[in-house]
Amino acid sequence: MKKIEVIIRPEKLDDLKKILSxxxxxGLTVMSAMGCGHQKGFKNPEFEKLGLSINLLPKLYVMTIVWDEDLESILSQMVEKLSTGSVGDGKVFVSDIEDVMRIRTGERGRDIL
Ligand SMILES: Nc1ncnc2c1ncn2[C@@H]1O[C@H](COP(=O)(O)OP(=O)(O)OP(=O)(O)O)[C@@H](O)[C@H]1O
Ligand SMILES: [Mg+2]
Structure with missing residues (x-):
């Protein structure tokens, strides 16, 4: 199994959910996030109004676990549907997951995803 951590523009959440469904x-976990990438963010006028001098932009962090064999296709669909071609589209981090357990039943393994 692979963990896919995706940081996206907030308005792209529906498209990402569509890809997964x-x-x-x-199953997915979504967190509201602030971040910056290569461009190191920029002075956000909204923060400046609040007197904050941080160069971070609002993003969503989405975490989901998929089977190894679905990974490449899902990554391709993300490029196709989530890219606007402008800087700040986000990043995807992929890592290995050893096991999963459903708390309600104690069931283990890939079949419970
Ligand atoms: N190396 C990183 N580690 C952790 N989070 C990152 C990293 N790079 C980007 N992010 C997260 O992804 C968000 C979007 O990054 P962004 O799309 O700007 O990446 P980039 O590498 O600058 O690509 P681009 O040039 O297309 O903007 C950031 O706001 C941050 O939350
Ligand atoms: Mg960037």
């Missing part, structure tokens, strides 16, 4: 995944 099309691939028959229903």
């Amino acid at each position: 099309k691939n028959e995944y229903s």
